[in-house]
Amino acid sequence: MFHECVLKRNWINFASDAIEIYDMSGRITTKAFIRATEMSQLLQKVLATPELIDADDSALIFYDIGLIENRINEVKDVFPATALHAIAMKANPLMLILKKLAKMETGIEVASLPELMMAEAAGFSADKIIFDSPAKTDEEIRYALKRNIRLNADSFDELERIAAIKNECSTTSVIGVRINPQTGTGTIMSTSVSGERSKFGIPLDDNGLQLQQAFLRYNWLSAVHVHIGSQGCPVRLLVTGIKKVFDFVETMNETLTKNGNREAVSIVDIGGGLPVNYFQEEGFPGMQEYLLNLRQAIPQLFEKQYKIITEFGRHIHANAGWVASRVENVKREKDYNIAMIHLGADMFLRECYNPSDWHHTITVTDSYGRLKTGLDKNKYWVAGPLCFSGDVVARDVELPAVEAGDYILIHDTGAYTLSMWSRYNSRQIPKVIGYHNDTNQFEVLKKRETYDDLIRFWS
DSSP states (O other), X not given: OEEEOOOOOOOOOTTOOSSOOOOTTSOOOHHHHHHHHHHHHHHHXXXXXXXXXXXXXXXXXXXXXXXXXXXXXXXXXXXXXXXXXXXXXXXXOOHHHHHHHHHTTOEEEESSHHHHHHHHHHTOOGGGEEEEOTTOOHHHHHHHHHTTOEEEEOSHHHHHHHHHHXXXXXXXXXXXXXXXXXXXXXXXXXXXXXXXXXXXXXXXXXXXXXXXXXXXXXXXXXXXXXXOBSTTOOHHXXXXXXHHXXXXXXXXXXXXXXXXXXXXXXXXXXXXXXXXXXXXXXXXXXXXXXXXXXHHHOTHHHHSSOEEXXXXXHHHHGGGEXXXXXXXXXXXXXXXXXXXXXXXXXXXXXXXXXXXXXXXXXXXXXXXXXXXXXXXXXXXXXXXXXXXXXXXXXXXXXXXOOOTTOEEEEOSOSSSSGGGOOOGGGOOOOEEEEEOTTSSEEEEEXXXXXXXXHXXXXX
């Protein structure tokens, strides 16, 4: 479903104090200001477009398709042409976006059988699907092998089960093993997966000899997989972990070559994990800096005949998404205000439960989508609609005066938000709209859930 719109960048003199944008930390950046202006312009057009939204659309989710495409093209440009970039589906599983990714010749990383089936339905070929999961059943392994899906084992037990199932069916699946380099954790524990203890992969320090024996035993084992973590893991930590696993591969290949009975391990899946710039800070490390660090620390990875696989998700999607929620009412007290909106922990699960770890810039517009100016004398809580006290998206944030009917815009919501939707209180998933900043079209990526949809879900 396509609609015509006009979107132009509004290059405003930033020396002017005509409009002030405040976020949860009290900081403002030029990047955030430009982004807020673009979001406001789009919201104005959407609100003015007949039959696009109605009174029930108390919240809207937006995706900048052009930005997603730009991020993918940047990854392709900086890595070797032979690399496979398998975008992590769990970051954003919207089917229409998955189909766009498939047309761009990316790969896709899946972490469950339903995600695998979604990847097939979206048009990804078997050689571009990476199946990672720490709890694969025999049936799921059999399904993947019969369809020649790339597969990463998460444990020695799973390697044994793969070996047994391979004897039952013919397959060309590329099979690897996930290794935990045990190089430490980042600043967010819940998204760090390479500490001394982790639910993911085989710990390298504790099982180095057993891993060597597995590669000697299974001549079909041709890949390694390593993922250090997601947000909160600095580039240095990512590179250190990848290098440690790569050094194991180099040593393992020397052993395999001396043994003389099989080809060397040739595929290195370095996972994802590059942090996302939620604060829109200048000088934040990007993909080019990340690759430069990789090349400096592990030149052999790029100089030899290794195939690199990446699994970026947050980096591709996060900055491309944002939401607009109508303000239903404002509770004004002597020293504080509470703005009640229509999205909370249902969409921002991590943000509400761990507010010290997660940040989103907040912008306010009037009921027509125009950016509001000034600063209220009291700080705001921005609270969601769910029936528990922790359903608060932002606390003690400085904002312009907020009124009922205004819109709260929440920036950088494209990854691990809608995909983690909670069914608590059975709130409907809002309408999702995709757009390009350099064209005159936008499209409905997903319709707002109906009451019948919710009844079917719980039936």
